Amino acid sequence: MRPSRLLFALLPTIFTGVAGAGWEFVQNGTSGVLALEAIIVSPTLAIFFDFAGTGDPLTINGHPAWGAIWNLETNQATALDVFSDTFCASGGLLSNGTMVSVGGNFIPGSSSAGNGLMGVRIFEPCASADGAGCTLFDNPDLVHLSETRWYPSSLRIFDGSLMIVGGIHELTLFYNTDPVNSFEFFPSKDGAVPRPSPFLERTVPSNLFPRVFALPDGKVFMVANNQSIIYDIEAKTETILPDIPNGVRVTNPMDGSATLLPLSPPLYVPEVLVCGGSNSSDQIPPANLSTQDPASDQCSRITLTPAGIKKGWEVERMLEGRMMPEMILLPNGQVLIINGGQTGYGAMSVVGDQVGNSNADHAALTPSLYDSSAPLGHRISNKGLPTNTIARMYHSSVSLTPSGNLLLAGSNPNPNVNTTVKFPTEFRVQYLNPPYMFLERPTMAGVPTQIAFDSKFTVSVSIPRRVAAVSKIQVALMDLGFSSHAFHSSSRLVWLESTLSRDRKSLEITSPPNNRVYPPGPGYIFLTVGDTTSVGAHVMVGNGDSPPVADQGRRI
Ligand SMILES: *[C@@H]1O[C@H](CO)[C@@H](O)[C@H](O)[C@H]1NC(C)=O
Ligand SMILES: *[C@@H]1O[C@H](CO)[C@@H](O)[C@H](O)[C@H]1NC(C)=O
Ligand SMILES: *[C@@H]1O[C@H](CO)[C@@H](O)[C@H](O)[C@H]1NC(C)=O
Ligand SMILES: *[C@@H]1O[C@H](CO)[C@@H](O)[C@H](O)[C@H]1NC(C)=O
Ligand SMILES: *[C@@H]1O[C@H](CO)[C@@H](O)[C@H](O)[C@H]1NC(C)=O
Ligand SMILES: *[C@@H]1O[C@H](CO)[C@@H](O)[C@H](O)[C@H]1NC(C)=O
DSSP states (O other), X not given: OOHHHHHHHTSOOOOOOOOOSSOEEEEEEEOSSOOSEEEEEETTEEEEEOOTTSOOSSEEXXXXXXXXXXXXXXXXXEEOOOOBBOTTOEEEEOTTSOEEEXXXXXXXXXXXXXXXXXXXXXXXXXOSTTOTTOOEEOOTTTSBOSSOOBSOEEEEOTTSOEEEEXXXXXXXXXXXXXXXXXXXXXXXXXXXXXXXXXXXXXXXXXXXXOEEEEOTTSOEEEEXXXXXXXXXXXXXXXXXXOOOXXXXXXXXXXXXXXXXXXXXXXXXXXXXXXXXXXXXXXXXXXXXXXXXXXXXXXEEEEEOSHHHHHHOOEEEEOSSOOBSOEEEEOTTSOEEEEOSEEEEEEEESOSBSOBTTEEEEEEOOSOEEEOTTSXXXXXXXXXXXXXXXXXXOTTEEEEEOTTSSEEEEEOOOSSSOOOSSSSOOOOEEEEEEOGGGGSOOOEEEOOOSEEOTTOEEEEEEEOOGGGTTOOOEEEEEEEOOEEETTEEETOEEEEEOXXXXXXXXXXXXXXOSBTTTSOSEEEEEEEEETTEEOOOEEEEESOOOOSSOOOOBOOO
């Protein structure tokens, strides 16, 4: 055990919450570094990244750490040796299972970190359950982006590479005043020359962390500010789609969030849901905005077919306005809308009526569930959902875990560790447990570790007696995504066709038809029977090769 970890293990932890029958928040452990970004990298491990200058309590090599491996089994953080500053970076998993963190920052004198503005940090698949021996490769002299990018988004695409979208060249306090209006890839394409984007040009100055999704035909849907497009990676063309209605802006610093809704066979018709943000003008100087300005309660949904695009966005209302919510796909196909503030904006230390250093106020403490199959106006509810006691504001993160509950960490609308403000630096880690965490759950055995596209495989299942008579069986293949700035990049749920044997003991499952429906790479398969969901089985989908990989499976 490293000294830093020993010290850290001695910090007091407070446990709250009692196991019950319904949803509940449980606090367990502290993250050691502020969990501004989070990604699940194996069935037992998550990685957190922070700003190198925060002054986090976990240390490494004699200085504060800004990266940590979080052990989902022991609820302990171990410092990760990171060279460059990961402040407001993005990332994802590649087709070979490697985690890549991209972009970042550099504030000379604020820390011992190297320049992370072009950062590419590589964490190879970690086979040890506790992360022992797994390290991060971070050497900008050897591997780096083509542009300096702070606040970029990243997305795994059909060839297993990461597409890196937008960002800002350098540190500014609020709007994107020095935009990187281009896309690039890791590993690089086009001789490492970034592709200019008219869409990004049009959407300044509120277009940071564009919300981007890989569509089942390989194209990419993007929303930034109040505009949306489909980008064709192969033809290099942008097709303009309708604006988000009512002037609602949904990207940083006016952070709403967005998710691709679950994709269903046989056609995998893509639908996108965008919620929260702000309808304030993006021409108002930041000091003239207020932490008390109401956030938008609007959700907008579009079906990405010619008819759906013609029909445009369908609008409904959340139960409250939300700035910087996160939207998390659940294994039963519902979307959890969680965290953020009911008023104000993203970023920090700049708008009027600051609350400490926070640009936002009135934490949204009760999550809601969005049921995409319910009729319009009846999709959003917080019935049965608990109210958190910990505000998760700017610089917080959340992820579905392989166990099927939600990992919540971070929140720091402050430049450093600050414990005296209303929204302090938050190191307490929580889980939000769905009711099935306390029920007997379905189990799967014999799930192959690697599955080819357009193939069938059979697993043994055990279905609890409670739901023995339930006929609805749902099998979800999920990418758990990368959480940064209220956006969960690469997050995805593809429904898999399945047939339960007559004795209800084995399940024949059909994998996604091709690498465009599910970009090749790691995933988790969850089985839901009625109201109970299994633990997720970790799988490699596709051939597991390093990107770029060739098309696999059957075109639909
Ligand atoms: C916290 O996590 C540890 C390690 O998994 C576990 O032993 C303990 O029971 C947990 N505490 C609570 C309150 O859930
Ligand atoms: C989107 O924002 C632009 C610029 O602020 C504005 O001109 C346009 O009307 C907005 N679109 C909608 C549908 O509100
Ligand atoms: C911003 O506030 C300043 C000072 O109150 C005022 O002079 C200015 O007109 C305001 N600008 C806008 C665009 O509202
Ligand atoms: C802007 O959003 C606020 C909060 O949702 C709402 O009260 C207001 O009516 C909206 N204004 C317009 C012009 O849509
Ligand atoms: C915390 O933030 C408040 C508000 O900006 C500031 O007055 C205080 O000095 C900060 N404390 C630390 C330790 O930075
Ligand atoms: C995965 O691919 C990336 C990009 O080429 C490479 O850096 C990394 O080492 C590869 N990992 C494995 C396990 O092959």
